[in-house]
Amino acid sequence: MEGKKLINGKSIDLGVCYYPEHWDKSLWPEDLDRMLEAGLKTVRIAEFAWNLVEPREGEYTYAFFDDFLNLAREKGMHVIFCTPTATPPAWLTEKYPEALNADLEGNLICHGSRRHYNYNSPVYRRFSRNITEKIASHYGPHPAVIGWQLDNEFNCENDLFYSESDTVAFRDFLKKRYKTLEALNRAWGTVFWNQTYTDWQEIHVPRKTNTNSVNPHLELDYYRFVSDSVCSFAGEQAEIIRKYCKEGDFITTNGVFGNLDYQRLRRESLDVLMYDSYPNFAYCLDDYQKEDSMKDRKWSRNLAEVRAVSPNFGIMEQQSGANGWNTRMEAPSPRPGQLTLWTMQSIAHGADYVSYFRWRTCTFGTEIYWHGILDYSGRENRRLQEVRQVSGKLEKLQEIAGAKYLAKVGILRDYDNIFDCRVDRWHDRVERVSRESLFTALQQAHVPFDYVYLESHETAESLKQYEVLFYPHGSILTKERMEILEAYVSAGGKLVMGCRTGYKDMNGKCVMDCLPGLAASVTGTDIPEYSFVAPDEGKIMADWDGALMEAAVFNDILAPVGETSKVLAVYTSGPYAGSPALIRNRFGRGEAYYFGGAFALDTAAVFLEKLGVAEPWKDVMELPAGCELAVREKSGKCYLFVLNYLSEPASIFLRKELRDLLEGCAISGTVRLQPYGVKVLECPVQQGCAADFEKCF
Numbered sequence: 088m089e090g091k092k093l094i095n096g097k098s099i100d101l102g103v104c105y106y107p108e109h110w111d112k113s114l115w116p117e118d119l120d121r122m123l124e125a126g127l128k129t130v131r132i133a134e135f136a137w138n139l140v141e142p143r144e145g146e147y148t149y150a151f152f153d154d155f156l157n158l159a160r161e162k163g164m165h166v167i168f169c170t171p172t173a174t175p176p177a178w179l180t181e182k183y184p185e186a187l188n189a190d191l192e193g194n195l196i197c198h199g200s201r202r203h204y205n206y207n208s209p210v211y212r213r214f215s216r217n218i219t220e221k222i223a224s225h226y227g228p229h230p231a232v233i234g235w236q237l238d239n240e241f242n243c244e245n246d247l248f249y250s251e252s253d254t255v256a257f258r259d260f261l262k263k264r265y266k267t268l269e270a271l272n273r274a275w276g277t278v279f280w281n282q283t284y285t286d287w288q289e290i291h292v293p294r295k296t297n298t299n300s301v302n303p304h305l306e307l308d309y310y311r312f313v314s315d316s317v318c319s320f321a322g323e324q325a326e327i328i329r330k331y332c333k334e335g336d337f338i339t340t341n342g343v344f345g346n347l348d349y350q351r352l353r354r355e356s357l358d359v360l361m362y363d364s365y366p367n368f369a370y371c372l373d374d375y376q377k378e379d380s381m382k383d384r385k386w387s388r389n390l391a392e393v394r395a396v397s398p399n400f401g402i403m404e405q406q407s408g409a410n411g412w413n414t415r416m417e418a419p420s421p422r423p424g425q426l427t428l429w430t431m432q433s434i435a436h437g438a439d440y441v442s443y444f445r446w447r448t449c450t451f452g453t454e455i456y457w458h459g460i461l462d463y464s465g466r467e468n469r470r471l472q473e474v475r476q477v478s479g480k481l482e483k484l485q486e487i488a489g490a491k492y493l494a495k496v497g498i499l500r501d502y503d504n505i506f507d508c509r510v511d512r513w514h515d516r517v518e519r520v521s522r523e524s525l526f527t528a529l530q531q532a533h534v535p536f537d538y539v540y541l542e543s544h545e546t547a548e549s550l551k552q553y554e555v556l557f558y559p560h561g562s563i564l565t566k567e568r569m570e571i572l573e574a575y576v577s578a579g580g581k582l583v584m585g586c587r588t589g590y591k592d593m594n595g596k597c598v599m600d601c602l603p604g605l606a607a608s609v610t611g612t613d614i615p616e617y618s619f620v621a622p623d624e625g626k627i628m629a630d631w632d633g634a635l636m637e638a639a640v641f642n643d644i645l646a647p648v649g650e651t652s653k654v655l656a657v658y659t660s661g662p663y664a665g666s667p668a669l670i671r672n673r674f675g676r677g678e679a680y681y682f683g684g685a686f687a688l689d690t691a692a693v694f695l696e697k698l699g700v701a702e703p704w705k706d707v708m709e710l711p712a713g714c715e716l717a718v719r720e721k722s723g724k725c726y727l728f729v730l731n732y733l734s735e736p737a738s739i740f741l742r743k744e745l746r747d748l749l750e751g752c753a754i755s756g757t758v759r760l761q762p763y764g765v766k767v768l769e770c771p772v773q774q775g776c777a778a779d780f781e782k783c784f
């Protein structure tokens with residue numbers, strides 16, 4: 088990223104999403120002046136504006152955005168330009184309906200909303216390359232342009248594709264993967280229910296079937312195929328932009344959605360990933376969950392997902408007003424302070440660029456209630472004042488630019504298992520519970536954590552920064568991943584695995600090994616029996632030295648194997664009472680733990696406590712449950728962000744004197760945070776908390 092014009096480790100910047108085409112041109116100059124005055128130095132434009140460059144097939148006109156870019160240059164405003172492929176024009180879809188996506192029954196999706204195309208139509212690919220070429224070659228050299236956004240939110244609205252072109256491309260994808268039909272038939276177990284294929288033409292993307300299920304191994308490959316389609320579509324655009332963009336201009340895309348391997352997308356096409364952060368979804372009227380204590384704080388989990396792709400990332404769209412389409416997603420305006428809180432939440436997690444969605448609320452279309460900083464009139468308002476205050480605050484946080492998020496706990500993920508959860512409800516059910524409760528328990532114990540993708544050989548080296556790694560339900564395991572994990576444990580790491588580990592291969596087929604399959608050796612565990620928790624059994628509990636933990640959803644009944652393996656907890660209720668529920672195996676210099684259930688909230692909390700990673704900053708500060716602690720580290724300094732998500736004031740207690748960056752003074756003892764208040768405190772790097780790793784990676 089060195090040399091890039093944003094997110095380059097040198098500054099933390101603000102920007103805003105702007106739609107020049109939504110406003111009379113006479114408003115542009117004043118809009119840009121007011122943005123700059125508020126500290127918004129970059130605008131993102133044009134992601135839905137195909138017709139303004141190609142109003143009819145093969146007819147090009149550049150004047151509209153030339154005028155805007157020239158004005159931006161004159162004013163000193165930077166611009167992120169977008170490829171407009173999320174909304175193909177009506178002239179295109181009418182003449183070439185094969186560009187449209189189709190539903191499960193093969194009916195074409197109609198024009199009229201957005202993201203209505205499919206990635207594999209050769210015709211659409213041609214148009215997408217062409218418009219990218221026209222836009223990049225014309226606007227790329229413009230000095231106001233500093234970066235490029237590919238499309239808009241790949242796989243948002245819909246991440247399933249069933250057009251004829253998808254079926255054709257799916258066959259090609261499978262031919263590359265399996266080479267022969269025999270290999271494919273074996274991989275998918277097509278002998279079951281007489282699904283054997285004798286010709287590639289017989290294979291289709293999932294279709295409506297009698298039981299509403301398709302072959303699960305086909306379905307797993309289908310999700311991989313969707314991801315592959317996005318990566319290849321995005322890759323074509325990135326390659327074209329790279330030919331024309333200026334030295335230092337960056338390529339990004341926005342959002343995190345389903346059926347897409349973002350690690351690959353970033354590797355192949357992006358300099359950096361940006362996220363669209365709408366914590367206000369937590370307050371949507373139709374799904375406001377009273378029992379969910381995390382609410383908008385959950386966006387920290389999403390930000391951890393983004394950080395796993397780009398350690399320092401950007402927010403392309405940061406909530407700045409009420410949510411709402413005319414058809415759905417009704418949520419209130421951010422309360423005073425929340426706009427600051429959510430911006431700081433993003434920065435606390437590693438964002439070095441935050442761009443608000445959007446400048447002025449649109450007066451027409453589906454998003455008339457999706458408010459921007461300004462309301463329809465554009466008059467001065469409270470939210471713009473708050474944005475101004477945020478930019479004032481950021482002036483004081485500039486030294487944090489490029490700082491790394493500091494976490495000693497990691498949660499391992501991989502796309503094979505993520506996609507398998509889409510196919511397999513048994514898998515998804517345990518994963519869902521553990522994902523929610525691990526996050527909540529980590530938050531409540533103020534433990535900063537990372538998601539870590541078990542991807543490449545680089546992972547082995549980088550894993551040693553984590554004292555504890557959870558790999559909750561890696562049902563699909565591979566030898567390569569297990570080698571990485573074994574190296575991590577034998578070098579001194581602590582690995583925690585949960586029920587349903589290791590029972591599938593890469594095709595999603597169940598292995599015939601004794602479970603937990605490839606994880607048996609590192610965990611010193613055998614699983615002679617297993618079962619779902621029956622609905623009439625209530626909570627199945629396990630006892631770990633007096634700490635009671637729920638073994639939720641599913642129970643693996645365990646047996647220790649070998650001298651290094653020890654039973655730490657037994658089931659205390661249910662049909663398996665008295666049988667082992669948790670085994671610890673000493674492996675090399677480290678330890679692997681196998682727990683027989685999904686991690687309920689109390690269970691996750693017990694693990695954090697027993698493994699010694701709860702409240703890692705307790706020597707420095709005491710925090711109430713309602714506050715999040717996020718830590719960034721750079722050049723021997725830690726920056727502790729304390730975020731109060733509550734509408735009431737909160738008190739923290741500082742055991743040491745720390746520098747309050749926003750106030751510019753040293754503070755200690757009891758410190759009060761306003762409702763939705765934020766503190767950013769500087770502290771020397773903590774010593775002695777890293778695991779004692781051998782240098783054997």
Ligand code: GAL
Nearest residue numbers: 239240243363404444454457
């Ligand atoms: C995002 C999208 C924007 C806008 C916003 C509010 O998902 O990128 O274009 O639609 O949501 O709905």
